[in-house]
Amino acid sequence: MNKYLVRANELMDEMVADRRHFHRFPELTNELPETTKYVRAKLEEMGYEVDEICKCGLVAIAGGKKPGKCILIRGDMDALPMPEETGLPFASENPGVMHACGHDFHMSMLLAAAKILKEHEDEIEGTVKICFQPNEETFGGAKDMIDHGVLKNPDVDAALAIHIGPMGDIGTLVFGKGPNMGSADGFDITVKGKGCHGAAPHSGISPINIGVHIYLALQELLAREVNAAEQCTLTLGTMVFGDGATNVIPEVGHMRGTMRGFNKDLTKFMKRRVEEICETTAKLFGGEASVEWLFSSPAMDCDPEFTDEVVKYAADVVGPERMIPKTVRSTGSEDFAYFGDEVPSQIFWLGGGVDDPAKRISNHNPKVLFSEEALPYGAAVYVQCAIEWLKAHK
Ligand SMILES: [Zn+2]
Ligand SMILES: [Zn+2]
Known part of the structure; x- marks a missing residue:
């Protein structure tokens, strides 16, 4: 058995305790005071110096004693704004969060990896940058860390992330090559009409009427203006008009949605057309509409050469039969894509499904369950890939 996996198995109790602590006390975005306090204390206890390079973005350095390249390993830390319905004894104690x-897994695996790396620090042929990232879910954290220099001093040559997946068998690693997860752009449309009594619609301008026409026109944008060969989606997730009255035409309303895709030029085109459609449709009915872009994350582009290398190293941990090439591009997004835009990168999807496949449901579901038996695999893959990649490039 891979020696780092043996060690990670020994750290199982600690990883489970960490994971359950994070799970009980989840926090959102880059408001992670308790989470980062816990992570920092554990890292300092291991002998690391911890640098908070941006709000709740922590970095620790392993190695650096021998010359060589620098590889970054990343775990994200934020939770989701949703109530938990798992019934687990260590379910969330923070209401609505x-x-x-599975980012609780990522922190726990990365902490164990940090511990093992410290134990092998003299063998590291270069530097491992251990990166605890805030704010993945709203696509702000990776960019924030890069803007604050996480890829500098020492300069990072490659980056690896692992994401736990509740649908896969324990210890499987799914990996893509090239662009394999979509870009994400979020928007908020403000639709302004003129409020009035519902019995006299002619005296006002209904933002609901405008909103419905905008909704339909945006569907046509996909159907009529985008090459069918492109993989691209546009979804409206929220339409809010009025306050529950039957007889009031409201003054203003909001529509929120997201676009996913793989083609940067197409995304640029779509953003321009979304704005044009909203503005001109509103004008057509005498109202006004404006689009605010809330967030943007590029498509995840996994470097083929780096992928081949880390796949070989990871196979030594989980077994080659559990390495699964990803054949379908998904329109799900990951802000680790910002790292992929800067340096050769890979994000592995680690199988962490519960035993009974019938009980497996996707992440972002209030009932989702993950198997803690996946934890040692994640920790050991981080370590094995970092140490072996640096060795191969010394
Ligand atoms: Zn995630
Ligand atoms: Zn997520």
Whole structure:
């Protein structure tokens, strides 16, 4: 058995305790005071110096004693704004907040990896940058860390992330090559009409009427203006008009949605057309509409050469039969894509499904369950890939 996996198995109790602590006390975005306090204390206890390079973005350095390249390993820390319905004994104690994407696993695996790396620090042929990232779910954290220099001093040559997946068998690693997860752009449309009594619609301008026409026109944008060969989606997730009255035409309303895709030029085109459609449709009915872009994350582009290398190293941990090439591009997004835009990168999807496949449901679900038996695999894959990649590039 891979020696780092043996060690990670020994750290199982600690990883489970960490994971359950994070799970009980989830926090959102880059408001992670308790989470980062816990992570920092554990890292300092291991002998690391911890640098908070941006709000709730922590970095620790392993190695650096021998010359060589620098590889970054990343775990994200934020939870989701949703109530938990798992019934687990260590379910969330923060109402309306849940680790439903498994980032509690990522922190726990990365802490164990940090511990093992410290134990092998003299063998590291270069530097491992251990990166605890805030704010993945709203696509702000990776960019924030990069803007604050996480890829500098020492300069990072490659980056690896692991994401736990509740649908896969324990210890499987799914990996893509090239662009394999979509870009994400979020928007908020403000639709302004003129409020009036519902019995006299002619005296006002209904933003609901405008909103419905905008909704339909946006569907046509996909159907009529985008090449069918492109993989691209546009979804409206929220339409809010009025306050519950039957007889009031409201003054203003909001529509919120997201676009996913793989083609940067197409995204640029779509953003321009979304704005044009909203503005001109509103004008057509005598109202006004404006689009605010809320967030943007590029498509995840996994470097083929780096992928081949880390796949070989990871196979030594989980077994080659559990390495699964990803054949379908998904329109799900990951802000680790910002790292992929800067340096050769890979994000592995680690199988962490519960035993009974019938009980497996996707992440971002209030009932989602993950198997803690996946934890040692994640920790050991981080370590094995970092140490072996640096060795191969010394
Ligand atoms: Zn998520
Ligand atoms: Zn996630």
